[in-house]
Amino acid sequence: MPRSPTVDGQSPGDSRRRSLGALLRRVHLGGPVSRAGLAEWLGVNRSTVLSLTTELVAAGLVREDSAELTGRAGRPSLMVRPAADRVYVIAFDIAVDRLVAARVGLGGAIQDRREARRARAGVDLDTVVRVLADLGRQLHATAASGAACVGIGASYCGMIRPGDGMVRFGPDMGWVDQAFGAELARRLDLGLPVLVGNEAHLGAVAEHRRGVGVGVDNLVYLHGDVGVGGGIIVGGELLGGDGGYGSEVGHMLVNPYDGRPCGCGSRGCLEAEVGERALLDAAGRPGDRIGRDAVREVVDAADRGDPAAREALRTVGDWLGIGVANVINLFNPGMVIFGGMLREVYRGSAAHVRERIAVNVLPVSRTRARLRVSALGDDATLVGAAELGFTRLLADPLGTPVG
């Protein structure tokens, strides 16, 4: 039986809420815009836009002022802007070597941020939540008076159950079924849930909304650190799959014969062959130096002609190319984006990646896929967490208490 097309049964209230959300989303993602521009973009008349913006102004979500402020000549037209100083979210990023918190205003600007170092492994839920909650409360306390926190989002390097932010599997810290979202919400005590997303999923959303992937509705984002994750946008939407655990590019089996052991318990997964440890081992650098800097040193050494570093990047680049070729054949994307430490790896191995694509991708798909590095860099996952925090406000602008 086909599913009901709910759009046909929507109430006038649903339609109004959707229009308000669409308008606020346009201002949040696209920045200041005239009422005329909003009318054209929404496909409605100007009196409808006036009524919508009036409601959003009254709710304290947008402001209207003259375009003369922008220095443009001609007849002044009212510009609609996000009320960035009145409405914010708190975003958290549980990165591989640090814990980050930021206050992000409506419109997407990072207003303030705090960081704490963290150990690489074996950090327990309680410690992580305690540190993050402290950082988050500091950011909340230093917000402008009258400003309102409308949501909380967090990026975590593991498989997250949608809805309640349960970490089902976080190999990096050895977490299995840890109630991360609920615990962080409890400790923050701001009367708001903490929405948690997988870091590569959120990086993909961030690059699609605010990075190099703006306007590209079919894209693959690959995020590397210790492991490798993927976030795949299909028709403008994140591919979650049946349970929200889709886009797991890192555990694609690429080396079925003598693959390196993987954190998932198997061998030869993409993340085992192209992750940080694979590169450092291949370059003959199995010592204490780890992390982004150690990866950068290998790429820099290869640039200077170091044979071991060059060979390491050839090997890792070939495996990365196999993974990229496979996702291009499967998704026919307009863009593949390398994020996290894969920015460095791709910088050092682009020729090998392209060689694999030339051999293994069918010509009609090959020509469409541009290869790019993340535009948001180390902030991609944090920006994605902030966007997650804004979800409820953008879905129902007037249903969210502000100020």
Add this chain to the structure above:
Amino acid sequence: MPRSPTVDGQSPGDSRRRSLGALLRRVHLGGPVSRAGLAEWLGVNRSTVLSLTTELVAAGLVREDSAELTGRAGRPSLMVRPAADRVYVIAFDIAVDRLVAARVGLGGAIQDRREARRARAGVDLDTVVRVLADLGRQLHATAASGAACVGIGASYCGMIRPGDGMVRFGPDMGWVDQAFGAELARRLDLGLPVLVGNEAHLGAVAEHRRGVGVGVDNLVYLHGDVGVGGGIIVGGELLGGDGGYGSEVGHMLVNPYDGRPCGCGSRGCLEAEVGERALLDAAGRPGDRIGRDAVREVVDAADRGDPAAREALRTVGDWLGIGVANVINLFNPGMVIFGGMLREVYRGSAAHVRERIAVNVLPVSRTRARLRVSALGDDATLVGAAELGFTRLLADPLGTPVG
């Protein structure tokens, strides 16, 4: 810049057209249903349903009659049924060893069909189009008087450019950039375009709408014959990607070391390792016997304990398992469906496929994915072609001339 949510700018005419399409689609896919059932399903009141069905009855697309005909007791309620005898499409299937044409009524029943054998390779466009056009015209000529052909769909085993049915790459017959859709439409001369789809894409749509995947909105359909194709449904929609060439599971590189040569020019692709030739070679049967029957013989021999056949299915099943594990990690589907000759291969190698999934799929995704064989069997691609033929009617029921 985010895209405009066109739903907010829709005209009353758009909304009416969408409601009529949704209702007709419900009757076409779900079969006879009462007006009350339609009202509940669409989320509208009964007077709206009355007005919609009245229009569809007047257009000759549905009929209303008493439920007493079904033999049920109680107060009779009007049942809305598809006008299967008045409205049909012509569907074509360019299969690996035959050319098939069918007349398919609204509601999905195959009313009549014609087949012609075809050579395995080297068949030119002109020959294929001539045979298909003959079969199609026979089916058109034998339709009930007063019945109307509302669309034409065709399934082809290659990469098809959406919109004009150009075969970009058809390795099976050695076609590159052949104007198949346009030529077939010209020869049929029915005043209708021929919509062409990739066979695995159409098989996926068919299984999702009318087969084992009904109600499963995230599924992967794998279709095997000489080659292996994929059709992937994400959130209820076929994954086409940026250019319509997505879901190419067959050219996923699974064997990077000593892979078998593939029709695409590369080596070690999934289709090279699990296609018909791979199985027959592995079973030591490189002779003249090819096709579905030859594959079935290997599976039957393995059932009887033949060691070479068992070993062949172990090898091929392991490669198939790698491909399936990778798509489960990527798509987190609720179901993986084996179609074409992969039904036989899966029947003979299910244990090996499951073994790979147990090793290579992350536990949270593993538990969700049911493995099934196609319910529509050899007709899956033909049924998908018929659904493609109904596209225009279902999008705009009153905009399509009937009778």
